[in-house]
Amino acid sequence: MLIDVPKLISLDEILPTEPLLMMGAGPVPIPEQVAKANSIVINHLGDTMAKIISQVKQMSRYVFQTQSPWILGVAGPGSAAMEMAVTNLVWQDTRVLSISNGFFSSRLAEMASRVGANVKTFQVEETHIPDLAQIKQLLDTFKPEVITLVQGETSNTVCNKNLAEISQLAHQYGCYVIVDAVCTLSTMALKMDEWKIDAVITGGQKGLSSIPGVSLIAFSERAYQRMHARPSKCPQWCLDAQLAEQFWHHGSYHYTAPVSGILAIHEALALICKETLESRFARHLRCSLALQRGIEALGLSLYVPEQARLNSVIGINVPEGIEQKDLCRHISSRYRVEIAGSFGLNIVRIGQMGEQSRAHHLFRTLHAFGCSIRDLGGRIDLPTGMAELERGLQASVTTVDN
Numbered sequence: 001m002l003i004d005v006p007k008l009i010s011l012d013e014i015l016p017t018e019p020l021l022m023m024g025a026g027p028v029p030i031p032e033q034v035a036k037a038n039s040i041v042i043n044h045l046g047d048t049m050a051k052i053i054s055q056v057k058q059m060s061r062y063v064f065q066t067q068s069p070w071i072l073g074v075a076g077p078g079s080a081a082m083e084m085a086v087t088n089l090v091w092q093d094t095r096v097l098s099i100s101n102g103f104f105s106s107r108l109a110e111m112a113s114r115v116g117a118n119v120k121t122f123q124v125e126e127t128h129i130p131d132l133a134q135i136k137q138l139l140d141t142f143k144p145e146v147i148t149l150v151q152g153e154t155s156n157t158v159c160n161k162n163l164a165e166i167s168q169l170a171h172q173y174g175c176y177v178i179v180d181a182v183c184t185l186s187t188m189a190l191k192m193d194e195w196k197i198d199a200v201i202t203g204g205q206k207g208l209s210s211i212p213g214v215s216l217i218a219f220s221e222r223a224y225q226r227m228h229a230r231p232s233k234c235p236q237w238c239l240d241a242q243l244a245e246q247f248w249h250h251g252s253y254h255y256t257a258p259v260s261g262i263l264a265i266h267e268a269l270a271l272i273c274k275e276t277l278e279s280r281f282a283r284h285l286r287c288s289l290a291l292q293r294g295i296e297a298l299g300l301s302l303y304v305p306e307q308a309r310l311n312s313v314i315g316i317n318v319p320e321g322i323e324q325k326d327l328c329r330h331i332s333s334r335y336r337v338e339i340a341g342s343f344g345l346n347i348v349r350i351g352q353m354g355e356q357s358r359a360h361h362l363f364r365t366l367h368a369f370g371c372s373i374r375d376l377g378g379r380i381d382l383p384t385g386m387a388e389l390e391r392g393l394q395a396s397v398t399t400v401d402n
């Protein structure tokens, strides 16, 4: 006796006939070129793959702004890259200072404690960035060997704008710095070498505008030395950077690499190189600021004050009398635009990562957002909001510190 064949509905019936515009906190829309590459399967070893891997590493060095050769890919979500950074640099009793101001920075702390580290969490006040003087004090007293932090906290839309100062300070103490840039890489400045960061993590489906499931990580030369000198083997076989090095640097087998996803990320990186980081940062900043002005002109308020506000995903306070869930559901079903709720906060989040930062997407999104609030009984000034968005997109912006 066999178990019965299941009764199914076809994928066409499950998927919406008109695709939803993905304007939430990731995954984000992908360019045609990325989608096309993602449909190809080739041998995971051999000359063709070697050329592709070599270019992925070259382009990554540009995007991460590092001379370090130690670029590795991971078959897995951004969290797998986070875990790879943590478990390779942290082990039993390692003193880890985890700067925590949101969901993802707490995840890094959790990962460090699971490998037996001595973790001290520095809890930053909601909607604030960490205070440098307090971090200095912790470097003096707790003497962490590793610091973990997030550049852009997608969960509550806070940007740790003093990342460079924190990292450079930690470096003076000989401390290793792990930075989660899943949401921010290629949307705003991150200079791995100049800022003295030892491990930078990114995922595919956010700033890079590739597919979910293949992630990248860059280790500094110093971090690489530390991994090779560790007292015991990395507990996770798949995430062992020394084993991953076999594939990413010596053309041999570790596990079967996610070839289609690597081809996709190759194309995503190639598009970034073609656009250049300078223009890409300016595009993101212009789009984000224009959308922020547009939302405020509707008569709504943003969750995070400007000095700590992330320009890759913005958090909007849900107007009184409207339920966050209803708003997300309505804009999706009625206007075919996806936005995100949040982990426990009464905000909705709209992304400006990669392909999300295109004028036509922003117009459609703001219009749908305003209409949805009106449909649900809220009071907003839609024409003024749309006009502000248009004005913002025309404005020239200068990005600080490209």
Ligand SMILES: *Cc1c(COP(=O)(O)O)cnc(C)c1O
Pocket (backbone or CB within 6 Å): 026, 077, 078, 079, 080, 104, 150, 152, 153, 154, 155, 180, 181, 182, 183, 203, 206, 212
């Ligand atoms: C999305 C995100 C992650 C987790 O990425 P997954 O691909 O969901 O594992 C980690 N950190 C930040 C800042 C993120 O935005």
